[in-house]
Amino acid sequence: MTTSNFNANTGNEIRLLSPGDVEALPNLEYLIQGILPSPAFGVIFGPPGSGKSFVALSMALAIASGTNWLGRKVTKGKVLYVAAEGVYGMKLRLQANRAAREVNDDNLRFIGMPFDVRDKSSVEGICKLLKANGFSPNLIVIDTLARVAVGADENSAKDMGQVVEGLEMLRRETGATILSIHHSRKDGGVERGSSALRGASDVMISCTSEDATKLTEVTFKCEKMKDDEPFSEFGISFEKIDLDGGKSSLIASGTVDLSKKKTKRFEQILQIMVNDLKNTPSSYTDICQAFIASPGQGRSKSTFDRSWKILKKSDDIRIEKHDRQERFCAVEPEKYNQPSDESKAELNAAFNGSK
Numbered sequence: 001m002t003t004s005n006f007n008a009n010t011g012n013e014i015r016l017l018s019p020g021d022v023e024a025l026p027n028l029e030y031l032i033q034g035i036l037p038s039p040a041f042g043v044i045f046g047p048p049g050s051g052k053s054f055v056a057l058s059m060a061l062a063i064a065s066g067t068n069w070l071g072r073k074v075t076k077g078k079v080l081y082v083a084a085e086g087v088y089g090m091k092l093r094l095q096a097n098r099a100a101r102e103v104n105d106d107n108l109r110f111i112g113m114p115f116d117v118r119d120k121s122s123v124e125g126i127c128k129l130l131k132a133n134g135f136s137p138n139l140i141v142i143d144t145l146a147r148v149a150v151g152a153d154e155n156s157a158k159d160m161g162q163v164v165e166g167l168e169m170l171r172r173e174t175g176a177t178i179l180s181i182h183h184s185r186k187d188g189g190v191e192r193g194s195s196a197l198r199g200a201s202d203v204m205i206s207c208t209s210e211d212a213t214k215l216t217e218v219t220f221k222c223e224k225m226k227d228d229e230p231f232s233e234f235g236i237s238f239e240k241i242d243l244d245g246g247k248s249s250l251i252a253s254g255t256v257d258l259s260k261k262k263t264k265r266f267e268q269i270l271q272i273m274v275n276d277l278k279n280t281p282s283s284y285t286d287i288c289q290a291f292i293a294s295p296g297q298g299r300s301k302s303t304f305d306r307s308w309k310i311l312k313k314s315d316d317i318r319i320e321k322h323d324r325q326e327r328f329c330a331v332e333p334e335k336y337n338q339p340s341d342e343s344k345a346e347l348n349a350a351f352n353g354s355k
Contacts, residue, residue, distance in 0.1 A: 029075070034231045041171060041180075042205070043203070045184050045206055055207055056141050057093055078107045084111075097241075140174065144180075191204070201226070206220075206302075236256065288305075
């Protein structure tokens with residue numbers, strides 16, 4: 001077999017590949033450098049109010065216009081955005097983005113209603129619609145996955161396997177990257193439902209906010225990158241754009257250095273260990289529950305876990321074994337005694353992103 005006519009994605013045909021064939025495969029390409037491979041099946045997940053749809057729209061608009069996305073190079077292409085939860089919610093968001101940046105109308109189309117991705121005829125209908133309009137997308141955004149899988153049991157590997165197969169059919173027939181927006185579990189941890197979704201994905205990205213009632217920034221973290229190195233997590237800031245008629249909407253406007261915020265989170269956790277738990281050797285569960293119960297917004301398990309994963313390995317934490325279970329306490333408790341009201345307000349302000 002020669003490499004000149006070799007295609008690794010030749011429909012459903014099974015082919016034998018030589019080592020030379022494998023080594024001659026083209027290098028991985030990206031729609032957004034280091035973030036979104038092409039072609040691929042990707043998922044952005046997070047709790048309600050975490051800004052994931054705002055972020056996905058900003059990515060779609062950048063690809064459609066060929067402009068950098070938050071400082072990262074973009075490959076220009078056509079985008080189909082399936083607003084399965086309703087297209088009217090896109091109106092103000094589009095207007096806000098148009099007021100702040102380029103929007104390429106020729107390269108962007110929307111579908112404003114859900115369809116059943118498990119129904120082969122529905123997927124074929126989407127493909128026929130695209131072909132009839134001469135629109136060949138490089139990216140298809142599904143917002144949200146739940147709205148194109150109504151009736152599916154998300155916890156069932158069988159049902160989610162059917163959902164994945166429908167999305168794979170859409171990817172295969174169009175050649176586009178599929179980017180699905182999905183919800184996380186109630187505890188704010190991993191994506192909701194069966195692990196079949198994660199197993200089938202090429203890239204998984206979590207999008208989390210510390211305060212869903214006042215969206216100012218989110219944490220964007222690569223949870224899986226199948227064929228390349230995962231990108232380092234970073235923050236995305238939002239800007240409120242005022243529109244005519246007293247309306248407004250948010251746009252993703254820049255990146256945020258998360259290192260300073262992490263330092264403040266570490267201090268808050270250590271203060272809770274020293275003051276609330278009296279620095280007695282405590283389990284992960286005890287510390288996490290105390291953190292969530294403490295005053296302040298955005299105290300979720302996912303927020304705690306992101307900080308704890310780093311903090312527990314630091315020199316600030318002593319690990320003890322009790323009945324074969326790990327217990328944790330602060331190495332220098334005197335540094336984390338209850339702060340003054342002024343210091344406490346400053347820490348809470350920093351943590352909640354109000355400064």
